[in-house]
Amino acid sequence: MPEKEKLRIDKYLWAIRIFKTRTLAAEACKAGRVKLDGNNTKPSHEVKVGERYQIAKGPERKVILVSGLLENRVDAKKAVDYYEDITPVEQTTTFKSMFHAPVLKRDRGTGRPTKRDRRETDELKDTFFDKPEEEEH
Incomplete structure (x- = not known):
């Protein structure tokens, strides 16, 4: 060229x-x-x-x-x-x-998530994105 x-x-x-x-x-x-x-x-x-x-x-x-x-x-x-x-x-x-974050998918046709489903999803997200806590000695 x-x-x-x-x-x-x-x-x-x-x-x-x-x-x-x-x-x-x-x-x-x-x-x-x-x-x-x-x-x-x-x-x-x-x-x-x-x-x-x-x-x-x-x-x-x-x-x-x-x-x-x-x-x-x-x-x-x-x-x-x-x-x-x-x-x-x-x-x-x-x-x-x-791109290593969890992908949260629901099966098609299962309807809206219940309050319990949402809490479990939020807990999973919170535990994934939290930094590991250091142990105090």
Whole structure:
């Protein structure tokens, strides 16, 4: 793919597959979810090799380092060559740990939960999300 000298941040984030559409990338920039050195960026900001961006996409937080400019969208295997994911390990693990919460489902057709069912559900949630208490000696 040919590299350009001038490239907008919204187009770059779309091309490296951080966002599904260029419109979503532009909206993220406008909403302040794409930052360069802690400062918000506009969708028209020109990307330069070596810049570091902080991107918030839902609960996920990423820090990427631009290693090349990519004008057109390519497959994911090639897109990885144009940026370096330098997200700290602590942020990566906290995002993944969110998916280890219990999934509480009721069988279809069982109707509304009774007061007893609700109490059991609340107790299960409370015990799961509480931190283990330290023993006092």
